[in-house]
Amino acid sequence: MPKQDHGGPVPIEAGGRTVEITSPEKVMFPGEPEAPGRAAGRPFTKLDLARYYAAVEEPLMRTVRDRPTLLQRFPNGVTGKSFFQKRIPDSAPDWLETTTVSTINGTESRAIVMADLAHVLWVVNQGVLGFHPWPYRASAPDDVDELRLDLDPSPGTTFDMVREAAHHVRDFLTEVGITAFPKTTGNRGLHLYVRVEPGWDSFGTRQAAIAVARTMQERHPDLITGEWWKQDRGERIFVDFNQNAPHKTVFGAWCVRSRVGAQCSTPFRWDELDAIHPDELTLATVPARVAADGDPWAAIDDAPQSIEPLVARYRADLERGIPDAPWPPVYPKMPDEARRVHPSRARADG
Structure with missing residues (x-):
């Protein structure tokens, strides 16, 4: 099969840097298929994804800035295989900010720190569809x-x-x-x-x-x-x-989910709760919401x-x-924890 032409690199200015999006026409999301009462959704490319994050830069960076972030890569788009990238390679650009994160068992890895939009676009260019930020800032890892x-x-x-x-x-x-x-x-x-x-x-x-x-x-x-x-x-x-x-880690706010329709994890106001429809909040629709209504989480740091x-x-x-x-099975036994088995099995084991 001949190699597909996904177009030449497209430069995007971000964070005082120029980030090139290679293979910009590569389809990352094929779009929702046609169904009764619903037209087929259009596909979205890697360039679409990069432009989405540029469009929601301000609210996105409010939630992710200075946070170590676990990356989920989909090199061939959402319908292909994926893997979690726990370590940033030494071949990454020297301007990329990173920090060391450690599991409770002491295993260390080098994670990206989302310092600005340029960092976000760099990982988008790696085929990342899932951002999973840690719940602390790299500048204050103990808090x-x-x-x-x-x-x-x-x-x-x-x-x-x-x-x-x-x-x-x-x-x-x-x-x-x-x-x-x-x-x-x-x-x-x-x-x-x-x-x-x-x-x-x-x-x-x-x-x-x-x-x-x-x-x-x-x-x-x-x-x-x-x-x-x-x-x-x-x-x-x-x-x-x-x-x-x-x-x-938890899937990040404003991030685009690995679903064919490119649904986004979207902050909203409490008065929208009874009307919000997650499937309608996509890469195509969320920027317009932000442009019209601003950031529902604007006061989260106040x-x-x-x-x-x-x-x-x-x-x-x-x-x-x-x-x-109970703790997840990968964690060591904790001081105040009961036996980490279902109660019925604990009784049977007597």
């Missing part, structure tokens, strides 16, 4: 400044149920004096972000997320669950507290918040004899 509440729909649930769960979580956070900022995931769930004041680490934010999950399950047991074991969740919305565990009210609930549970929630 986790984002509590990330992942409302994860279980099989059998609907997006209306996710919306309802988000309303309840917001109401609870408001009770304890905490403001959250919502975004779509680019798929079926929602993420709620809280900007956290300095002095907290990922153990603290995970404990806060556990407190939210447990409180929501207590108040709305038919709708929301904090059960780690999938067989116990039922058709409920899972508050995935372990997305806040050390070295965990007042970093204490998560002490949530962590206090977690600590009170420990004092009552309720152990830490």
Whole structure:
């Protein structure tokens, strides 16, 4: 098969640098197929992707600037194979900012730091479709400044149920004096972000997320669950507290998801919650939203918040004899954690 001609490099000015987008006409997203009541979506190229990020530069950089970022590469577009690039190669340009990140087990790697739009465009040119920023700034690695509440729909649930769960979580956070900022995931769930004041680490934010999950399950047991074991969740919305565990990353705000329709993980205002449709928020439609309405997260950095009210609930549970929630299997056993097996198996093993 002859090699396809994807066109000559296209230079884009960004961050005081010129970044060349090679193979600009390479199709990264084929577009949604035609379906009853829906016309086929148009394909999007690598150049389209680069221009999208240039169009949302200001709100994007507000969320990702100075953050170490895990990259998910799709060299042949969204329909091809992908891999997570955990280490920036030595062949990267010398202006690229990087930092060392470490897993809880001590494994280190060299990660990109999203210093400006030029860094974003450099990774786009590598075929990156997924940005997964760490919840701290490279300039302050000991201060986790984002509590990330992942409302994860279980099989059998609907997006209306996710919306309802988000309303309840917001109401609870408001009770304890905490403001959250919502975004779509680019798929079926929602993420709620809280900007956290300095002095907290990922153990603290995970404990806060556990407190939210447990409180929501207590108040709305038919709708929301904090059960780690999938067989116990039922058709409920899972508050995935372990997305806040050390070295965990979450799909970034304003980033384009690896879906054929190029859906974006899009911040929105709370008064839009009942009308927002994630599938309609795409590389083609989101820039116009930003141009018309501005950044819904413009105030996220204005007042970093204490998560002490949530962590206090977690600590009170420990004092009552309720152990830490289960950790993912790749993590070492934690001091306050019960046996990391499903309770039914623990009883059987006796």
